Amino acid sequence: MATVWHLAKRLVTSATAAPxxxxxxxQVSEVLLSAEMQLFVRFSVADQRHALVVLRRFDVIAAExxxxEGVAVEVRRAALLHDIGKIEASLGTVARVAATLLGPRTGRFRAYHEHEARGAALLQAAGSDAVTVALVAGQGDEPWRGLLARADAV
Structure with missing residues (x-):
């Protein structure tokens, strides 16, 4: 379960996120395919900011x-789009915290908890590369999956 610290940090960073x-x-559009960019702009301001933070952290972690040198653009796309399935839940920050604490009790909370599978389906429909789709689904090859998880641990 998410820690209280993580949830508090999520509230603050979401409330203070700059467009x-x-x-x-x-920079984002140079990484994403056109159809992926159309999905990305559906993210909230906070989610767009988080996605860019994850990409930047991923780039640093991969370099370390x-x-x-071997990072394919498809992996960097997954860093930007790892939470894209959350757009289907249509939850604000407070509702996301509630969904995290309460679990998948409602349809929207369930959609939030299924964001990896939903995101992979959205990306597959958008014509994304299989590597991107697999990583967003929480699958894919190492070391990329582990490095992305570390980058997302903000």
């Missing part, structure tokens, strides 16, 4: 692990 700058949006 991506023009430069940051351009000496695998940065």
């Amino acid at each position: 991506l700058t023009v430069l940051e949006r351009r 692990a000496a695998v940065a």
